[in-house]
Each structure stands twice: as C-alpha cells, then as structure tokens.
Amino acid sequence: MQPRIKPSSGIAYGILAFVLLTLTATAWGQDEEAEDKKEEQEKEVRSEIASEVSLGVYYLSEDSFRYGKYSGLTDEGFAPLVDFIWQKRPEWDSGDTVRWRLQGWRLGLDSRRLAFDYNDQGTQKFRFDFRSIPNNRFSDGMTPYRPQQPGLWNLAPEWEVAPGSSNTLGFTNLQETLVRLNVDTKRQWFDLGYDRRLGSNWKLDVDWKHETKEGNRSLGAIFGHAASNPRSVILPAPVDWTTDIVEAMFRYTAGRAQFGAGVYASFFSNDESILTFQNAYGYRNGWAPGVEYPDAYGRLALAPDNSYVQIKAYGGMNFGRSTRLTADVSYGKMRQDEGLLPYTINPDLEVHTPVPLQSLDAEVNTAMVNLRLTSQLARRLGLAVNYHYDDRDNKTPRAVYPYIGGDSQDQRRFEQGRINRPYSYTKHRADAVMTWRFARASRLRAGVDYSDYSRDYQEVRDSDELGWLVGVSLRGWSQGSLNFDYRSSERDVSEYVGNVPLVSSYLPGTVDEDEYENHPLLRKYFLTDRDRDEFRLRADYAPAATVNVGLAASYAEDDYDDNYFGLNSAKVRSVSFDAGWYPQEHISLTAFYTKEKYDADQSARGFFNDASAEDPANDWFVDTSDKVDTWHLAVTFTDLGEERGWKGLDFGLDYTFSDTRNNIDVTAVSATTGPLPTLQSKLRTFTLWGSARLSPNSSLRLAAESSDLTTSDWALDGVEPDTLANVLLLGESAANYDLWLISASWRYQF
Amino acid sequence: MKPFPDRVHTFNRAVTALTLLFWLALAGPVHGAEEVEAEEAPKYSKGVRQCMTCHREGREKPAHEIFFTTMGIKGDPNSPFAEGNHDCEACHGPSADHLRRQPDGSRLPPPVTFRKDEPAEKQNEACMSCHNESHLFHWPGSTHDLEGNSCVDCHDVHVADDPVLALETQPGVCYQCHQEQRAQFLRQSRHPVQGTTASLSHVGLLACTDCHQPHGGPGPANLIRNTINEQCYDCHAEKRGPFLWEHAPVQEDCSNCHVPHGSNYENLLIARQPYLCQQCHLADFHVSRVYSGTGIPPDGRDQRMLGKQCMNCHVQVHGSNHPSGITQTR
Structure with missing residues (x-):
C-alpha cells in the first residue's frame, strides 16, 4: 500500500487555488506581486493530516501452507484485510515541530506490522515497531511421536517394533500411529527507540528490541554412533527463543569533529534447551544392552542461553575542507554458561569419567578497529585509506570429553576422549583507493587491498590475500550513466596441515602424527590458495524522456588448485536487462529479465583405509550447474478518464516468473553412479488490479492474483517417513501450489 | 604455495605503502587543490x-x-x-x-x-x-x-514519503542498481524482503536497511554490525554460542555456507547437500563415499541423499553444547 497525500482541503478550494496560481504564475516569474496572492500560494503548500484506512477481505482459493510462508495467509476462504495510516504532520510555517504517524499493515494476517513514530523535530524522537514474521516450512509432515511435556517426546502408546528388527522395516504399526504436523515458526519483534538531543551538540540514542521466536523445526535425533549402527528420527523440535538487544549511544557532533560512545548488549534465552526422545528402534548390534525401544531415551542439547555485550566508540575529525580521519572501535564479550548435560541420559550405560565442568563458562572476546582516512589530494584526485582489525579471542576452557556415542554405547576410554577446540582468529585488512574525477561528474578508481588472517586449531595457520581493483563511473549526462568495477585477488596460505583439527582434539601421544581424518589431499575452500576475478557492470540509457533501458552484468570466478580434492572452481555469472516506457503521463510499462548461472566443480576420493586412500580409481567428481531466469513485466494506468469526468481509475498488471534449474552431474572413475534428476523451482505470479475513486475521499480496490509454485526435489519427492531404513523421516513433500488470491478493499482518506 | 617469510615481506610492503599514502593524505591537499572562487555577495531570491x-x-x-x-x-x-x-x-x-x-x-x-x-x-x-x-x-x-x-x-526529498525510507518501497529503490539481489529475492529460499510487487507472494517483512547501512557501515558490504556473523546473530542469536563443540567455518563466516539474499536451496545454502559438506569433509567410509542417483528411489535409498540428508544425523552444524556432541550430532 502506498501512502497517498490527500489533495488540498476540498475540491473547490483546490480549484480556486489552482486558478489563482495559474493566473499569477507568469507574473511571479518576472515581477513581484501583491501580498495577498502570496498568501494564496502559501496555502497551496500547507501540510495537512493525510490519514487513511483500508478495510476489505482476501479470498484464497485453496489451502496452501507454503503460499503463506511469510504472509501468513494459508487457509482457503476469507481473511480480513486491514491497513491504516493515521498521522499528523505539522503545518510547515506554524511553528509546530511535532509529527507522528501510526501505521498498520496486514493486521488481519500473521504477517502484521504496527509502527508508531513520534518526532518533535530538533528535540526528540520516539519509535515503536512491532513485526510478526511467520515462516511456514511445511504442513504435511507426519510423526509417531507425541509431546509428553516440554522437551520430552514419547512414541505413541501403541508403537510396536518387530522382534529382531533394528530398522524402520520393523515399525509394524507406523501408519496407524502417524499424526500430521506443521513445521513453522513465528517471530514477534518489538522495537522501541528513543533519540534525544541534549543541547546543541550532544545526542542520546537508546534502542531496545525484544524478539521472540516460537514454533518448531525439523531436527534429527540420533541413536547409535559406530559404523552402520546410527539410527535417527526426525522430530519437530521446539523453538521457544527470546532475544533482547539493547543499544545506547551518546553522540557528540560539532563542526569539525564527531565522536560517540555506547554499548550494545544482546541476550539470548531458550526456554527449551533440552530435547529428550524415546528410542524408536529395536536392538542393533554394537549398542549396549537395554538401549532399545521401549526403555531407552536419547537426548540432545539445543541452543544454549548466551549473551554478547560490546562497548563501542567512534570519532572523526576533519582537517581542513578536504581531509577526514575517522576511527571506530569496539570490544565485546560473548558468554555462554549453560549447564552441561551428562554424557548420556541412559542409566544403563557405563560412565567412568564425569563431565569435567558443571557448565562450560565459554567466553569469547572480540575486538574491532576501523580506521579510515579520506582526502581530496587535488581538485580532482581523492584518496581513501582503510585499516580494519578484527579479533576473536576464544577463552573457553579446554578439557577432555570421553564421549558416549548416541546414548547407545558405554563411555569411551579417557585417552579416547576428545578435546574441544575453541576457535580464535585475527584479521587485518588494509586498502587504499584513489579516485580521479574527470568530465565533470565521472570518476576513475584504482586501488589495492591486502588482508592477513591467522587462526588456530585449523589446517591453515595463516593466509593472506592481495587484491587490486579498477573501476570507472561515467556520469554527467542526463541520458545515461555507466559503472564498471573489476577486482582481482590472490589468496596464499601457509602450509596446509590437514590433520591439525584431528591431532589437536586428542590428548598428546594418543594419535600418530601422520594420522588423518580427512583425505590428505583435501583442501577446504575457505582455507586454501585461491585466485578470484570479478567484475560488475551497470549501464543506464534514457534516449528520450519517455524511455529508459538498463543493462547490468556481473561475473565472479574462484579458481582453486585442481591438483587437490574439494572445491576446484566456482563461477557466478549474471546479466540483467531492464526497461521502462512511459508513453503518456498516466501510463507506464516496466520490465526486466535476469539470467544467472552458477557452475562449480569439485573432486574427491572415496576411501576406507590407507590403500584405498591412495588409489585414484576411487576418485569421483561433481559438476554443479544452476540456471535461474527471472522475468518481470508491469503495466500501470493511473487516473484514467479524468478528462471525461470519471472520478479516477487506476489499473495495472504484474507478471513475475522465476525459473530455477539445478543439475548435478556425478561421475566416478570406477564407482557406479547414476544420474540425478534436475532440481526445479518455478514461481509464477500474475496479478491484475484496479482501483476506482468513489468520492474525493474514498476508493475501491480489487486485485486478483494467480500464483503457481512448482518444485521438484529428489530428496523429498515420493519419500515417505519409512523410506529410509535407518532414519524415520517426517515425509514432507516439496512445495507446490497453484491458487488464486482475490482481494477487495475500500479505502477512506481523512 | 609461498613460504611464510615471503608473506611477511608482502605484508611489510603493503604496510609501508599504506603508511606513505596515509602521510601523503594527512599532509593535506596539495597547493591549489581546493577551488578558490571569487567571493561575491550571494544573490538570494525572496524565498x-x-x-x-x-x-x-x-x-x-x-x-x-x-x-x-x-x-x-x-x-x-x-x-x-x-x-x-x-x-x-x-x-x-x-x-x-x-x-x-x-x-x-x-x-x-x-x-x-x-x-x-x-x-x-x-x-x-x-x-x-x-x-x-x-x-x-x-x-x-x-x-x-x-x-x-x-x-x-x-x-x-521533494515527495511526502521518500520511498527509500519505507520498508515496503525501499527495496525497489535499491533494486535499481542491485538487480542481482532483486532476482535472488524471488527464489524459494530467501529472506522476506519485498519482491518486485506488493503481491503477498513476495511480501516484504524486512528492509534492506535491517542489515545494511547504505551510507557506509563498520562491517563488510556496508553491514550495520562489525562482521557478517555479528550481523546474522542479531536475529539468529541461537547460533552465536560460544559452543562446546564449534564448527570452524561457522564461527569464521556464515557466508562460507549461506548466501544472504536468496538461494535455490533450502536454508539459503550455497550448494546442495551432501556435496556442500563434502567440499570440506572427506573422511573414510560414508563421509567420502560418492553419492549420486543410485542413492535415490527407485534405484536406492541412501540416508545421505534423502530427507535432511547429512543433517538427518549431523544436526548441530552450527555448534553443539552436548558433552557427547563432538560430531555435531547431539
């Protein structure tokens, strides 16, 4: 809904003002006129209350949980349409400085929003923003589990497992116990802000955001651990999260200098941080006795409560008219001290070593520094130099955790325990860009950037990246502009030691120095040498006042050493055309087409011992190709027929089509592979709408939207809860719908 | 691969160059850099x-x-x-x-x-x-x-409601230059930023400025927060931890695995499981095994290819706080 400005107060007054202004316009361009005429013109610009309310209904032609993924409109039938704006604007010359606006969007749907802004200009501002953000995943999931109490899921009382069975084939009355479920969440976001000027130079900004997220999500709950014995069930895990964010900043602004200091604090709490579930499976070889259905339970630790408190400061100083130095720094602490669960919930399992800590007492210190110097070195020559420092110092205590595999086995020996790896990193980045202005408003850019990155507990200790860029912006012509940027960079890493994560997570001496977990020839894409080339182009051309066309293109290619396994290359290309045609004042036609292509190659070697790890016959390869075509067309007619005495008629149409195809081609030297179907997603939306003015203050709006989503996904299509032997799925299907949405609303402006 | 000392030299050279540029700029504009225009009494109209x-x-x-x-x-x-x-x-x-x-x-x-x-x-x-x-x-x-x-x-500034300041109309302004993002917000996995029309199919519940500061911010890509992860944690604080068992690429950069605007894959992933996971995990047995069409019906039923795929078992990919959660399963 677009806010509309109410015309001047009354048609008669508007006509009078228009006539008076028309009569005087020419004269005012050349001479000064009498004061009374000025008064009339002044009235023309007076601000006024411009509020409105829209009431109506939506009608959805069929149930579709996925259509309402973010809108919340999911059920066939009628739903209320309620939008409004209620506002007060001060008259511009009245001396009044207070304006406020209360606005509501989609108040009849789960995607409702309500916002209030109060602004006493030059003194204080207050704002309130409430947003409800649904996220509907699917509504056709099925499970035999029932919630017993918060955080505890039991199987249906009539659940049966065939004797001797240890997989889903033994679930003899699965179909009878399945109940349908929705998987969805809803965020509710309350944001309160207050800004206050304190004297001429000081200002205080305070903001508090309270966000809740409730619902559920599909989450795998595993039983078992060793080779071939894991069993899993997908559960609708509870989501009951609350996040509070408080920010307060004191700011000082004077002519040449600005500085400020404040605090950012974020607190996350999870009301259901433990998920306990009954094991659905019969006994499996490798499990300890007694951990099968019906007596055994498994347990997961869900997201722990945590906090992040950061103090921030910034300052800037101008030196002369053309040089500016700015800095902003922050220092923060992330903390997490949720009590640690025992290694297992299962009392039948042997536990010789208790959990080393009651709670983790995890702490990460973060520090960030930004320095920027900008200067106009000469009339046409500018320079910007940046330095960025980012440090994550993880102080979380390390300890040995002799773990228990999937609540199904006795505890591992102490020397087989694993040590946690609290990751830290330090990044430095510096760059300099020079700009040269030419031909009045055009610019050339050239720059260099260098970054240095060090980490711990990972395969690569240090990496650096050196890049350079050039760019040009051609502007200064009313008919067109062009922007082009090219950047090339090369990342070099220090020695890649593939078994660092493995060795660092065991007690010294308990694993051989040359033992490895991942294949020694693997290079993780974010930790290896990489050449990157990218460019971005944007051109606009308006050959006439009624026509504009645009072209945008981008290209990015990451090239890795293909002598190693992992991601070998990735390439993203995108091109967009857009156009606008405005043949008459009240007619517009806009369109765009975007084509994107993503290609990636990766290689790997399947292995199960040292010999097979060295055998190239086990190599396999994946070529991924994504293609996306997006079309959009919009035609709009506004204020039609006014010259014929109609009260005003607007109508238009929108057509959007997004077509995505993903092909994954897997090949192997010797292993048998089969083709994968294309993953597809087609979203087509066609909307016809019209609006007729019934009176100067009211109008009627009608809209009809046809929306059609077709997706195919080989991981979901035709897959039932018991399709897999070792995983009890929810059996949801890929999103598909084909429906109509009709809306009718009456709008009244006041 | 360059040996480490060379990288030190590269770093030193870069620092030296930047220091020189810094002092060059701080020395102020060169003589005559600023346009000096003849001062005349300004001629204002009557308002x-x-x-x-x-x-x-x-x-x-x-x-x-x-x-x-x-x-x-x-x-x-x-x-x-x-x-x-x-x-x-x-x-x-x-x-x-x-x-x-x-x-x-x-x-x-x-x-x-x-x-x-x-x-x-x-x-x-x-x-x-x-x-x-x-x-x-x-x-x-x-x-x-x-x-x-x-x-x-x-x-x-000459209209009553500047389109770039309103949540519903702001993306349309940004899309004038950022066409790639405009198309990405029409994909099936996306953040709920307004699409091309006011249709409920593309309803917008977030604005570009909920994450970006277009006037320049402290983080990359003009983000409001200092880092990509800090920005994501504003709304996804459950993934912040710190966890007992961290997943290194997560703590480094969410964009190692996710794209922020829209993706062809659920949860804004950059690639499809299990291949995304196998770009970094190539251990023995099931981790390095090749998965293809032989693992889906009617030819097969592999648990890494169907349902939640790798995440049928490895559910805590953002970090686990369970003492037995070393493999991100608990």
Missing part, C-alpha cells in the same frame, strides 16, 4: 513563496510536497525553511538569477540542481552541510561514495 510560483503541484517540476517532510518545517531551527536559512536556496544555492529569464526565454539553473550532470561532490556537499548525523559517519570513502553516488540517487 519559498517565489519558488512555489513555478514549483507547485501540477507543474513540471513540483516541489510542494517538501512541506510534508521533515525538511519543510519552519519551526525546526535546523530546517532549510527556518528563519534565516534561505528556504529552497539553502540546498539549491542563491538563486536570484534563476528567476530572470534570459534573452532566449530560458532561465539559468540554480547553482545546485541535483541533476545527473552535476558532480556528486557538489550535490552531496549541499546535503552534508546539515546532515552530519552519526549514520553518515562512514560515508566519506564508503562504497557508494567512491562510486560517485549522490544522495538524490536514492533519496527523493
């Missing part, structure tokens, strides 16, 4: 009433709606329309000459027109002579500044 003669509603270049905006409030001493602030000419410059017709009937433009053929510096200087608020702190040297964008490329 807004005179401007509104031509720039009123219904004319070719109407500007009357500025009086519905925060700029057009006489009672605010910081407004261009406050007493003594020269009204329209506070931004457009002294424009008395603009009122007089030239012999050919045309008019001279005001000193600052905010048209595309005018240097962005000149336009922005007019805006920033008043707008020195904290959200513009990072503007000089920011991406949009270096590209030569002017304030009016995005803002329309």
Whole structure:
C-alpha cells in the first residue's frame, strides 16, 4: 500500500487555488506581486493530516501452507484485510515541530506490522515497531511421536517394533500411529527507540528490541554412533527463543569533529534447551544392552542461553575542507554458561569419567578497529585509506570429553576422549583507493587491498590475500550513466596441515602424527590458495524522456588448485536487462529479465583405509550447474478518464516468473553412479488490479492474483517417513501450489 | 604455495605503502587543490513563496510536497525553511538569477540542481552541510561514495514519503542498481524482503536497511554490525554460542555456507547437500563415499541423499553444547 497525500482541503478550494496560481504564475516569474496572492500560494503548500484506512477481505482459493510462508495467509476462504495510516504532520510555517504517524499493515494476517513514530523535530524522537514474521516450512509432515511435556517426546502408546528388527522395516504399526504436523515458526519483534538531543551538540540514542521466536523445526535425533549402527528420527523440535538487544549511544557532533560512545548488549534465552526422545528402534548390534525401544531415551542439547555485550566508540575529525580521519572501535564479550548435560541420559550405560565442568563458562572476546582516512589530494584526485582489525579471542576452557556415542554405547576410554577446540582468529585488512574525477561528474578508481588472517586449531595457520581493483563511473549526462568495477585477488596460505583439527582434539601421544581424518589431499575452500576475478557492470540509457533501458552484468570466478580434492572452481555469472516506457503521463510499462548461472566443480576420493586412500580409481567428481531466469513485466494506468469526468481509475498488471534449474552431474572413475534428476523451482505470479475513486475521499480496490509454485526435489519427492531404513523421516513433500488470491478493499482518506 | 617469510615481506610492503599514502593524505591537499572562487555577495531570491510560483503541484517540476517532510518545517531551527536559512536556496544555492529569464526565454539553473550532470561532490556537499548525523559517519570513502553516488540517487526529498525510507518501497529503490539481489529475492529460499510487487507472494517483512547501512557501515558490504556473523546473530542469536563443540567455518563466516539474499536451496545454502559438506569433509567410509542417483528411489535409498540428508544425523552444524556432541550430532 502506498501512502497517498490527500489533495488540498476540498475540491473547490483546490480549484480556486489552482486558478489563482495559474493566473499569477507568469507574473511571479518576472515581477513581484501583491501580498495577498502570496498568501494564496502559501496555502497551496500547507501540510495537512493525510490519514487513511483500508478495510476489505482476501479470498484464497485453496489451502496452501507454503503460499503463506511469510504472509501468513494459508487457509482457503476469507481473511480480513486491514491497513491504516493515521498521522499528523505539522503545518510547515506554524511553528509546530511535532509529527507522528501510526501505521498498520496486514493486521488481519500473521504477517502484521504496527509502527508508531513520534518526532518533535530538533528535540526528540520516539519509535515503536512491532513485526510478526511467520515462516511456514511445511504442513504435511507426519510423526509417531507425541509431546509428553516440554522437551520430552514419547512414541505413541501403541508403537510396536518387530522382534529382531533394528530398522524402520520393523515399525509394524507406523501408519496407524502417524499424526500430521506443521513445521513453522513465528517471530514477534518489538522495537522501541528513543533519540534525544541534549543541547546543541550532544545526542542520546537508546534502542531496545525484544524478539521472540516460537514454533518448531525439523531436527534429527540420533541413536547409535559406530559404523552402520546410527539410527535417527526426525522430530519437530521446539523453538521457544527470546532475544533482547539493547543499544545506547551518546553522540557528540560539532563542526569539525564527531565522536560517540555506547554499548550494545544482546541476550539470548531458550526456554527449551533440552530435547529428550524415546528410542524408536529395536536392538542393533554394537549398542549396549537395554538401549532399545521401549526403555531407552536419547537426548540432545539445543541452543544454549548466551549473551554478547560490546562497548563501542567512534570519532572523526576533519582537517581542513578536504581531509577526514575517522576511527571506530569496539570490544565485546560473548558468554555462554549453560549447564552441561551428562554424557548420556541412559542409566544403563557405563560412565567412568564425569563431565569435567558443571557448565562450560565459554567466553569469547572480540575486538574491532576501523580506521579510515579520506582526502581530496587535488581538485580532482581523492584518496581513501582503510585499516580494519578484527579479533576473536576464544577463552573457553579446554578439557577432555570421553564421549558416549548416541546414548547407545558405554563411555569411551579417557585417552579416547576428545578435546574441544575453541576457535580464535585475527584479521587485518588494509586498502587504499584513489579516485580521479574527470568530465565533470565521472570518476576513475584504482586501488589495492591486502588482508592477513591467522587462526588456530585449523589446517591453515595463516593466509593472506592481495587484491587490486579498477573501476570507472561515467556520469554527467542526463541520458545515461555507466559503472564498471573489476577486482582481482590472490589468496596464499601457509602450509596446509590437514590433520591439525584431528591431532589437536586428542590428548598428546594418543594419535600418530601422520594420522588423518580427512583425505590428505583435501583442501577446504575457505582455507586454501585461491585466485578470484570479478567484475560488475551497470549501464543506464534514457534516449528520450519517455524511455529508459538498463543493462547490468556481473561475473565472479574462484579458481582453486585442481591438483587437490574439494572445491576446484566456482563461477557466478549474471546479466540483467531492464526497461521502462512511459508513453503518456498516466501510463507506464516496466520490465526486466535476469539470467544467472552458477557452475562449480569439485573432486574427491572415496576411501576406507590407507590403500584405498591412495588409489585414484576411487576418485569421483561433481559438476554443479544452476540456471535461474527471472522475468518481470508491469503495466500501470493511473487516473484514467479524468478528462471525461470519471472520478479516477487506476489499473495495472504484474507478471513475475522465476525459473530455477539445478543439475548435478556425478561421475566416478570406477564407482557406479547414476544420474540425478534436475532440481526445479518455478514461481509464477500474475496479478491484475484496479482501483476506482468513489468520492474525493474514498476508493475501491480489487486485485486478483494467480500464483503457481512448482518444485521438484529428489530428496523429498515420493519419500515417505519409512523410506529410509535407518532414519524415520517426517515425509514432507516439496512445495507446490497453484491458487488464486482475490482481494477487495475500500479505502477512506481523512 | 609461498613460504611464510615471503608473506611477511608482502605484508611489510603493503604496510609501508599504506603508511606513505596515509602521510601523503594527512599532509593535506596539495597547493591549489581546493577551488578558490571569487567571493561575491550571494544573490538570494525572496524565498519559498517565489519558488512555489513555478514549483507547485501540477507543474513540471513540483516541489510542494517538501512541506510534508521533515525538511519543510519552519519551526525546526535546523530546517532549510527556518528563519534565516534561505528556504529552497539553502540546498539549491542563491538563486536570484534563476528567476530572470534570459534573452532566449530560458532561465539559468540554480547553482545546485541535483541533476545527473552535476558532480556528486557538489550535490552531496549541499546535503552534508546539515546532515552530519552519526549514520553518515562512514560515508566519506564508503562504497557508494567512491562510486560517485549522490544522495538524490536514492533519496527523493521533494515527495511526502521518500520511498527509500519505507520498508515496503525501499527495496525497489535499491533494486535499481542491485538487480542481482532483486532476482535472488524471488527464489524459494530467501529472506522476506519485498519482491518486485506488493503481491503477498513476495511480501516484504524486512528492509534492506535491517542489515545494511547504505551510507557506509563498520562491517563488510556496508553491514550495520562489525562482521557478517555479528550481523546474522542479531536475529539468529541461537547460533552465536560460544559452543562446546564449534564448527570452524561457522564461527569464521556464515557466508562460507549461506548466501544472504536468496538461494535455490533450502536454508539459503550455497550448494546442495551432501556435496556442500563434502567440499570440506572427506573422511573414510560414508563421509567420502560418492553419492549420486543410485542413492535415490527407485534405484536406492541412501540416508545421505534423502530427507535432511547429512543433517538427518549431523544436526548441530552450527555448534553443539552436548558433552557427547563432538560430531555435531547431539
């Protein structure tokens, strides 16, 4: 809904003002006129209350949980349409400085929003923003589990497992116990802000955001651990999260200098941080006795409560008219001290070593520094130099955790325990860009950037990246502009030691120095040498006042050493055309087409011992190709027929089509592979709408939207809860719908 | 692969070069760098009433709606329309000459027109002579500044409700240059930012500025927060931890696995499981095994290919806080 400005107060007054202004316009361009005429013109610009309310209904032609993924409109039938704006604007010359606006969007749907802004200009501002953000995943999931109490899921009382069975084939009355479920969440976001000027130079900004997220999500709950014995069930895990964010900043602004200091604090709490579930499976070889259905339970630790408190400061100083130095720094602490669960919930399992800590007492210190110097070195020559420092110092205590595999086995020996790896990193980045202005408003850019990155507990200790860029912006012509940027960079890493994560997570001496977990020839894409080339182009051309066309293109290619396994290359290309045609004042036609292509190659070697790890016959390869075509067309007619005495008629149409195809081609030297179907997603939306003015203050709006989503996904299509032997799925299907949405609303402006 | 000492030399060279540039800039503009124009007494018109003669509603270049905006409030001493602030000419410059017709009937433009053929510096200087608020702190040297964008490329100060300031209309302004993102927000996995129309199919519940500060921010890509992860944690604080068992690429950079605007794959992943996981995990047995069409019906039923795939078991990919969660399963 677009806010509309109410015309001047009354048609008669508007006509009078228009006539008076028309009569005087020419004269005012050349001479000064009498004061009374000025008064009339002044009235023309007076601000006024411009509020409105829209009431109506939506009608959805069929149930579709996925259509309402973010809108919340999911059920066939009628739903209320309620939008409004209620506002007060001060008259511009009245001396009044207070304006406020209360606005509501989609108040009849789960995607409702309500916002209030109060602004006493030059003194204080207050704002309130409430947003409800649904996220509907699917509504056709099925499970035999029932919630017993918060955080505890039991199987249906009539659940049966065939004797001797240890997989889903033994679930003899699965179909009878399945109940349908929705998987969805809803965020509710309350944001309160207050800004206050304190004297001429000081200002205080305070903001508090309270966000809740409730619902559920599909989450795998595993039983078992060793080779071939894991069993899993997908559960609708509870989501009951609350996040509070408080920010307060004191700011000082004077002519040449600005500085400020404040605090950012974020607190996350999870009301259901433990998920306990009954094991659905019969006994499996490798499990300890007694951990099968019906007596055994498994347990997961869900997201722990945590906090992040950061103090921030910034300052800037101008030196002369053309040089500016700015800095902003922050220092923060992330903390997490949720009590640690025992290694297992299962009392039948042997536990010789208790959990080393009651709670983790995890702490990460973060520090960030930004320095920027900008200067106009000469009339046409500018320079910007940046330095960025980012440090994550993880102080979380390390300890040995002799773990228990999937609540199904006795505890591992102490020397087989694993040590946690609290990751830290330090990044430095510096760059300099020079700009040269030419031909009045055009610019050339050239720059260099260098970054240095060090980490711990990972395969690569240090990496650096050196890049350079050039760019040009051609502007200064009313008919067109062009922007082009090219950047090339090369990342070099220090020695890649593939078994660092493995060795660092065991007690010294308990694993051989040359033992490895991942294949020694693997290079993780974010930790290896990489050449990157990218460019971005944007051109606009308006050959006439009624026509504009645009072209945008981008290209990015990451090239890795293909002598190693992992991601070998990735390439993203995108091109967009857009156009606008405005043949008459009240007619517009806009369109765009975007084509994107993503290609990636990766290689790997399947292995199960040292010999097979060295055998190239086990190599396999994946070529991924994504293609996306997006079309959009919009035609709009506004204020039609006014010259014929109609009260005003607007109508238009929108057509959007997004077509995505993903092909994954897997090949192997010797292993048998089969083709994968294309993953597809087609979203087509066609909307016809019209609006007729019934009176100067009211109008009627009608809209009809046809929306059609077709997706195919080989991981979901035709897959039932018991399709897999070792995983009890929810059996949801890929999103598909084909429906109509009709809306009718009456709008009244006041 | 370069040995480590070479990297030290590269770093030293880069630091030296940047230090030189720093001092060069701090030394101030070179002699004569700033344009020195002859000082003349500015010739102002008689104020807004005179401007509104031509720039009123219904004319070719109407500007009357500025009086519905925060700029057009006489009672605010910081407004261009406050007493003594020269009204329209506070931004457009002294424009008395603009009122007089030239012999050919045309008019001279005001000193600052905010048209595309005018240097962005000149336009922005007019805006920033008043707008020195904290959200513009990072503007000089920011991406949009270096590209030569002017304030009016995005803002329309002559309309009652500047489209770039409203959640529903803001993306449309950003899409004028960011077409790639416009297409990405039409994919099936996306953040709920408004698509191309007001249709409920593409309903917008978030604005670009919920994550980005287009005037320049402390983080990459003009993010509001210092890092990509800090930005994501604003709404996804459950993934912040710190966890007992961390997943290194998660703590480094969410964009190692996710794209922020829209993806072909659920949960905004950059690639499809199990292949995304296998780009970094190539251990023995099931981790390094090749998975293909033989693992889906009717040819097969592999648990890494169906359902939640790798995440059928490895559910805590963002970190686990269970003492037995070393493999991100608990």
